[in-house]
Amino acid sequence: MKQLLSYLILFVSLSAFAQQTPFELGNRNQTATYDETIAFYKKLAKASPQAKLLTYGSTDIGKPLHLLVLSKNKIFDPAAIRKSNKRIFLINNGIHPGEPEGVDASMMLARDLLKENHLPDDVVICIIPLYNIDGAFNRGNTSRANQNGPEAYGFRGNSKNYDLNRDFIKTDSKNSDAFQQIFNLWQPEIFVDTHTSNGADYQYTMTLIPTQKDKLNPILSGYLTQTMVPSLYSEMQKKGFELIPYINSVKETPEAGITGFLESPRYSTGYAALHNTIGFMPETHMLKPFDKRVESTYLLLRTYIGIVQRDAKIIGENKQKADQAVASQKDFPLNWKLNEQVWDTLVFKGFAAKYKPSTVSGADRLYYDRNEPYTKTIKSWNKFEPQTVVTKPLAYIIPKAWDRVTGLLKLNGVKIHQLAADTELTVDSYYITDYKTATRPFEGHYMHSSVQLRVEKQQLKYYAGDYVVYVDQPQNRYIVETLEPQAMDSFFTWNFFDSILDQKEHYSAYVFEDTATGMLQNNPELRTLLDQEKAKDTALAKNPAAQLEFIYKHSKYHESTHLRYPIARLQDPIKINLK
Structure with a gap:
């Protein structure tokens, strides 16, 4: 009987590790539904003691937010994980359910890491299977008019029609509340939020938005720009998916140059930076085939895991130093502006931008000719400077x-x-x-x-x-x-x-006139101030009501x-x- 039970457990485990995603079972142009995604993860977690599927809070549609945790040492308490000096890597998928590559890539990633026994020693991997559950249920195939697949997908807005990637500060949605529970409990050192881009056409499948380097704590920014991003670029090129910064074109087409993306705290990576977490927003290109977008996301996530494992010690030390620095920091920038006088150059692989008459309007319209690929050096503006600083x-x-x-x-x-x-x-x-x-x-x-x-x-x-x-x-x-x-x-x-x-309160002018007269008689300084303002402001001098309002605002009657x-x-x- 004991032997039979062991066989059954082994069978369940093998079955779970052998399960394929809807993306793999179809023609590689399908993305999993919410129910399929959660069922997949439940089966994995049931089969492996190194996986645990947790739930947090609720979302606006009434379902909890799930978190799959992959831990080689089977430790699933975030405080114990930090105490054992392991890094926490958080992946967020489906914040925009019409951009679902991360949903499918993460399912395959979790399965393969468990099946191959390749969980890293020093990194605990946390995956939010599908963040915007509400939008995932609003499924169709027309809301992303410019996108090449998949055959059906969810909608950008949640059930309250909020774009959840604008909600990390205001927290109008229950989804955001549940996410912040996860984020602040687990306190990841590295965070990735998977997306699909819109915009110009070019040869790359994957673009990348790291946390804006000038806004990030300098200790973290140095590691990000000098070590982590170069490693990501190098490793992804070896894997056949060359990276390029997110194409935020200065003009209509990229040849004129691109600018960095200033992600304020309303965005996921801007929010993460407030907590000294290095964030990334990978954006696959909307016109590339869906299977290539999923493949590139899968490979990028595996690359992140390798780098975080390789640099686990320095990433942990940097986070501790950054937290200590921010705790004692005196001056804080509040607003930023792009320095248009400072730029770098980068090699860009695009397609020729051309114009032809529109069949709709007859006016010239832009199109990209994929029969004319090019490689050019373009300018990249990515230095942001503080505009407002507060002590x-x-x-x-x-x-x-x-x-x-x-x-x-x-x-x-x-x-x-x-x-x-x-x-x-x-x-x-x-x-x-x-x-x-x-x-x-x-x-x-x-x-x-x-x-x-x-x-x-x-x-x-x-x-x-x-x-x-x-x-x-x-x-x-x-x-x-x-x-x-x-x-x-x-x-x-x-x-x-x-x-x-x-x-909340005001006055009746005919009554306050007498009060104002007494104030001017008893307060020569107020009379002088009023006369000075009238001399400077001709509109005030010609407006009796405005003069009465001036006296009111300089009186004890005006609500403080x-x-x-x-x-x-x-x-x-x-x-x-x-x-």
């Missing part, structure tokens, strides 16, 4: 009413304290003096930009339970880049604080909370009674 405070003070903010901070591993009793604190308060708001919504938000601030030192009352966030943590970048209003993907940018932009950003900056080290 961190000692701590941020957050009233407990803003629980959505504190909830996201906690989700991202930020250590937060609470006041044990009501207290008054001297803080620097921001007042929003100007901003622009988009005229059309983007991902459910009318985003703010060009934020201008005035700083005022105030003594404010805070209450037991209000939050204190000290900026001495490895998560400092996440803290600063979400809480500083001027940052490109701050919580203010994403409309978390729009209620402060409304004035109007346009005051609710998160204050504590600058001076003082003893605070904390829970």
Whole structure:
């Protein structure tokens, strides 16, 4: 009986390792459905003690987010893995289900690593089988109008019609919440988010977006640019899939040059950089056959694993150094701009760009002639420089009413304290003096930009339970880049604080006229200030209502909370009674 049980276990294991994906079983132009994907991984995890399929949270469609963990030593606790000095490599697939190469490549990757007994000694591999579960169920074959296969695929938006690769800061979706649970629990050193590109036609099957080097911590950036990216290029060329940076053309066609991609924290790799994780967004080319796109993704993922295993020690040391550096870092860039005066050159293999009359409009239209391949040297602009830099405070003070903010901070591993009793604190308060708001919504938000601030030192009352966030943590970048209003993907940018932009009380002009008269009589300084402003501003001088409003805004009657950003900056080290 015992021998029979052993045979059955062996049979199940062999069966699991022999199973083929829908991609392999068909004509190599099919991608697995969500149900097929999860069933495949469940069978693998059941058959191998080196694999475990975990679930986290929920998604907007009501299903949990799965994570397959491959661990040679059968350790599946992330804290124990870090304690044993192993690297964690996280692969995210199907954030855009119409770009599914990573879904199929990862299924084959997990199976082959287990079947061949090729799991690395020093790397634990984590795979999110399909992130945008919602979009995967919205299956068709027309939403990617410019794409060459597969025969059917999912839709870019999730069930709330969010593009999940814009949701890593605002977290409007439950998917994003579940992803952040995974990311901050497992704390990967290297992260890959698989995609398919749009844009120009060229000879390459695979393009690559690494974390923007100038935004990444310098310790990590040095390793990324000098070691990891060159190794990826060299190894993939040997495997028959030459890499090129993502083709972000300066003009209509690539010959004029390309620019680097500035991934702000709304994107997966920009979010990862806030946590000192090196991120990559491989983008296969939409016009190449689907089987070649899957093959190149599969080979790229295996290449990553080899490099992370090879460099496991230095990758771990770099992450620790970067976390320590960020914890003590004082100045933080919030916005960036491309330096158009600095460029490199690269060899580019493209197709001749030509024009011919459009059969639709009759005007000239662009096309690429694949009968005329070329190899040219083109310019590449990829140096970004800080435009806005802020010096961190000692701590941020957050009233407990803003629980959505504190909830996201906690989700991202930020250590937060609470006041044990009501207290008054001297803080620097921001007042929003100007901003622009988009005229059309983007991902459910009318985003703010060009934020201008005035700083005022105030003594404010805070209450037991209000939050204190000290900026001495490895998560400092996440803290600063979400809480500083001027940052490109701050919580203010994403409309978390729009209620402060409304004035709640005002005055009746016919009554306040008498009050204003008394103020001018009793306050010569206010009279002088008004006269000075009228002399500078002819429109004010001609507008009685505006003059009355000027006096109101300089009076005790004007509400002090109007346009005051609710998160204050504590600058001076003082003893605070904390829970």
